[in-house]
Amino acid sequence: MSDESLTVSDALTDERVVADRVAKLARLRARGVEPYAYSYDHLHPVAEAIRMFVEREERNGDATSEEGEDNIWVRVAGRLVSKRVMGKSTFAHLADRTGKLQLYFRVNDLTADYDLLDLLDLGDWLGAEGTLFRTRTGEISVWVTSFHLLSKALRPLPLGKEEVDAETGERRVYSGFTDVEARYRQRYADLAVNPEVRDTFVLRAKTVSAVRRFLDDRGFVEVETPVLQPLYGGALARPFTTHHNALDMQLYLRIADELYLKRLIVGGMERVYEIAKNFRNEGLSRFHNPEFTMVEFYAAYMDYEDVMRFTEELLAYVAHEALGGAPVRFGGHEIRFDQPFARFTMYEALREIGGVEVETGSEDDLREAVRRVGVSAEDARSMGRGKLIDELFGALVEPKLIQPTFITDYPREMSPLAKPKRGDPSLTERFELMVAGKELCNAYSELNDPIDQRERFESQTRLAAAGDEETQPLDEDFLRAMEFGMPPTGGFGMGIDRLVMILSGSPSIRDVILFPTMRPE
Structure with missing residues (x-):
């Protein structure tokens, strides 16, 4: 299969995903859920929520239970970056500018709202509130008692598989947004998936x-x-030019x-x-x-x-x-x-x-020297003594x-x-x-x-x-x-x-x- 056909195939797949998410959008609205909120009064950045829980543990020991009793209540918001359904419970991860936190949803706690999770996708912005607890695997999590969709993402983020080295704590992402050119063009997606x-x-x-x-x-x-300047200056460089219509004059970007x-x-x-x-x-x-x-x-x-x-x-x-x-x-x-x-x-x-002596060299000597470091003879002929020295310095x-x-x-x-x-x-x-x-x-x-x-x-x-x-x-x-x-x-x-x-x-x-x-x- 050619590279072009791969690109076309990927584009078609992407558009099918967008169409599926648009359909979910319609279903949410049919349920009376507004998928694009006006605001959300979230009180705790993820890093602050984690810090509060750790400090509570250090003061009181393990004073929490899996049922989330006697614990710290938090209200958090961010992007949904993972989701896995396990029967009548769902685990997910929410990420904000300060870090990532696991969310735990249980059908018994959310009743009619639980099936709304089926209409959520990775990349959606979500607000959630509940109590903090530590799971059997030791991960600090929010036992969610209510959640709110803040913004439906219609296009999937290029999220990769993430692993954390148990010894060094180093984060590695595989099969994510690795195309450097695409990352520069779509900086919004780059920022969304790459905390570094x-x-x-x-x-x-x-x-x-x-x-x-x-x-x-x-x-x-x-x-x-x-x-915008009528004359450019202050450096030796070529300017960008533009035209001012009302004054009918050429201007330069500084x-x-x-x-x-x-x-x-x-x-x-x-x-x-x-x-x-x-x-x-x-x-x-x-x-x-x-x-x-x-x-x-x-x-x-x-x-x-x-x-x-x-x-x-x-x-x-x-x-x-x-x-x-x-x-x-x-x-x-x-x-x-x-x-x-x-x-x-x-x-x-x-x-x-x-390794060159330029102080006593003639301009012809300098032109020969810059040709040896890769400057064309035609370009060298148009250069003055200062430019020739600059070329040698930059190369050598x-x-x-x-x-x-x-x-x-x-x-x-x-x-x-x-x-x-x-x-x-x-x-x-x-x-x-x-x-x-x-x-x-x-x-x-x-x-x-x-x-x-x-x-x-x-x-x-x-x-x-x-x-x-x-x-x-x-x-x-x-x-x-x-x-x-x-x-x-x-x-x-x-x-x-x-x-x-x-x-x-x-x-x-x-x-x-x-x-x-x-x-x-």
């Missing part, structure tokens, strides 16, 4: 909260800047927040940050999604050395807050955010780790930097918004932080000389004319803002998605974005 996926996004929320708390506590003000945040520094808001969605019109990969989240901050009177120390403190704090002190494990490595982080200049890293050095490592002092061509390095104006006061083989943070001593900034923009314009599609366009309004005077400033950007990948041990950026960009089905 929900855990990842709870960790993401804790990470963002910790970043925000760290900055707020140090006098930073959270702001919002435009997503690729970074930088130029607007620095306008605020000019305006006297000395410490600002934004946690924001950015958009870059680039390919998809394990580490790249066209829509991604970054935190950027700018602080007057700091330079890149100050920001490096600040970054060490920030990441140590966030890792501890998000994981509660647990170790960070990614790709078979334990990542240590112990201070201070390792440091190399860009040229040192290429020479000592990558970046994958080898597992523990947090600052790479500093980038060539001027690679950093059109950073101040020249004191003592060597061919370089800039810029660093990137590499962790687990990828860039995590990017920061500068921000350029605040408007004349120098104009020259850098004009240099970028020449690169664009030569065919480089990832350049910084000349922004006259930003230059005007700088001409009003910008104080010495340290700037910083960090990818939230990549940080969550590292903290959660997730191998793909799609694992930490609820709804990643996908090709059409």
Whole structure:
């Protein structure tokens, strides 16, 4: 049988199941049961109900009986994830965001309502109340005295067979929702059947909260800047374009927040940050999604050395807050955010780790070197010196930097918004932080000389004319803002998605974005 016929067969089976559930829906309504409730006043999350029972046992010993006498009354709600009928009794499991709990139904307790269980399916949302007890097999359960259908699921969830290792307690699911592509497309089903996926996004929320708390506590003000911009800037990337009908003008989805945040520094808001969605019109990969989240901050009177120390403190704090002190494990490595982080200049890293000397090489030498690492001759011809060095670094050095490592002092061509390095104006006061083989943070001593900034923009314009599609366009309004005077400033950007990948041990950026960009089905 071909793969196509298997797919068609599966689809037909799925539609037959949906039709069967729709028929049950009609039967429920004929019985006077409303299958889609307005609300349910459930009092106890599953984890709280279990905790209450365990604490009662610890205080009183086994003060319960199988009949559910002298026990704790609870009211719980969640999805029905298992059901097995045993004559005049039924066992089921209900799962909510905090865990899973067994339900015990008996015909003598439920009388006329008992046969409604025949019309319930896995995936239905159910509310139940009764008393807690422990079964002969030792499982904490609810002896149900009444139950209410809260929402009828018409499509079956891809629930698999679950086993728990008796020694380690590790949960294993077989024949469940294992198609990775389908899981990303149907995140609602992925979250419903895989608690560990929900855990990842709870960790993401804790990470963002910790970043925000760290900055707020140090006098930073959270702001919002435009997503739709008449000029894109703040990074070297291709933008998404759109059209504003009323104004009849082309607009760009922002690729970074930088130029607007620095306008605020000019305006006297000395410490600002934004946690924001950015958009870059680039390919998809394990580490790249066209829509991604970054935190950027700018602080007057700091330079890149100050920001490096600040970054060490920030990441140590966030890792501890998000994981509660647990170790960070990614790709078979334990990542240590112990201070201070390792440091190399860009040229040192290429020479000592990558095995190439670029400081004295000509552009022809660099083009030959990038061809050896897989860049086509045609692409290499359109690259300036900075882009050529960046390609070599990405191929020869970046994958080898597992523990947090600052790479500093980038060539001027690679950093059109950073101040020249004191003592060597061919370089800039810029660093990137590499962790687990990828860039995590990017920061500068921000350029605040408007004349120098104009020259850098004009240099970028020449690169664009030569065919480089990832350049910084000349922004006259930003230059005007700088001409009003910008104080010495340290700037910083960090990818939230990549940080969550590292903290959660997730191998793909799609694992930490609820709804990643996908090709059409």
